[in-house]
C-alpha cells in the first residue's frame with residue numbers, strides 16, 4: 061500500500077462514518093491525547109499524521125513564520141492548500157488544542173480559528189508528580205464534559221472502559237506487527253493506516269499476521285538495521301524511501317508513529333481491576349516516561365531506552381543497530397539536546413546520526429548522501 065492508497069482508503073472510511081452520523085474530532089499527532097474518550101463518546105478521533113512535502117509546508121506561511129517546525133507548518137498547509145488530496149479534512153467538526161509543544165499549540169489554534177473548526181481544550185502537564193497526576197485527571201474530566209456537551213448525554217463509565225480495552229487489544233496487535241521481520245516501509249505504512257482507522261482495523265491486522273506466519277521463516281536480511289527515534293515519519297514523507305535506497309531497514313520505530321504509541325498499553329490485571337476508567341488513563345500517563353513531553357530526566361531515560369533496544373536486538377539477531385535521530389527542523393523538543401544524546405550513545409559504542417531536515421525536496425540529494433555515509437560507517 062502506498063501513501064495515495066492510504067489516503068484514498070481513509071477518505072472512504074471517513075465518509076462512511078459521516079454517513080453513519082459520527083462526528084470527527086482532530087488533533088495533532090503526539091502522545092497523551094485520550095482517543096478512548098473520543099471513541100467512547102461515539103465520535104471518530106482523527107490523528108493528524110500527514111506531512112512530508114514542500115507544498116504543504118509552504119502553504120502555511122500566511123499564518124506561521126517559516127521558523128516554525130515543518131510538521132506544524134504542514135499541518136496548517138493541509139487546510140490552506142487548495143485543491144488538495146486532503147479534502148476529507150473538511151469532515152472535521154472539532155479540533156483539540158493541546159500543548160505538546162509551542163508549535164503544536166500555535167498550529168492547533170490557527171487551524172481552529174482560521175479554518176472555523178470549533179476547539180476543545182486539553183492541557184497536559186509536563187511533570188510527573190502527585191499534583192500533575194491529579195491535574196491530568198481534572199483535564200480528563202473536563203474533556204469528558206466537553207464531549208458530553210456535544211453529544212447531549214453522559215458518557216457511561218462502562219463505555220469508556222470498553223474503549224480502553226478495545227484500544228489496548230489493538231495496540232498489542234500492533235506490537236506483534238512491530239516484531240515481524242518485514243520491510244520497514246511496509247511496516248510503517250501498516251502503522252500509519254492502522255493508527256488512522258483505529259481498532260476497526262484489527263481484523264486486517266489479524267489477516268496480515270496470519271499471512272506472515274503462513275510464510276516460511278525469512279532468512280535474516282542483509283540490510284543494515286536501524287532505530288529511528290526523534291520525530292515521526294508521516295504520510296507523504298520520502299524519508300523511509302531514502303533510508304531503504306541506502307541499504308537500510310528500520311527495525312524499530314521509536315517515534316509517535318511507532319513505539320511511543322504502541323507501548324502505551326495496560327497489563328490485563330490492571331485493566332480488569334476495579335479502577336475508575338479515568339484513573340486507568342491517569343495510570344498510563346504516569347507510566348509514559350519516555351515521551352519528549354516529559355520533564356525532568358527525559359534525555360537520560362531516552363538514552364537508557366535506546367541502549368536497551370540496541371542490546372536486546374543484538375542478543376536476538378547478532379546485529380548492531382544504528383540510530384537515526386530524526387529532527388524536523390525547528391523542533392525544539394528533539395533538537396535541543398541532540399548533541400548530548402549523540403555523544404552519550406556514541407561513548408557506549410552506538411552509532412548515531414542526528415538527521416535534521418525540513419520537507420524540502422531540494423534537499424533530497426544532500427539527505428541521501430548523509431544517510432549513505434552513515435550506512436557505510438555501520
Ligand code: SF4
Pocket residue numbers: 090129130131132160161162163164291388390391392393394
Ligand atoms: S516542534 Fe516537534 S514536537 Fe512540536 S509539533 Fe513540531 S515536530 Fe511535533
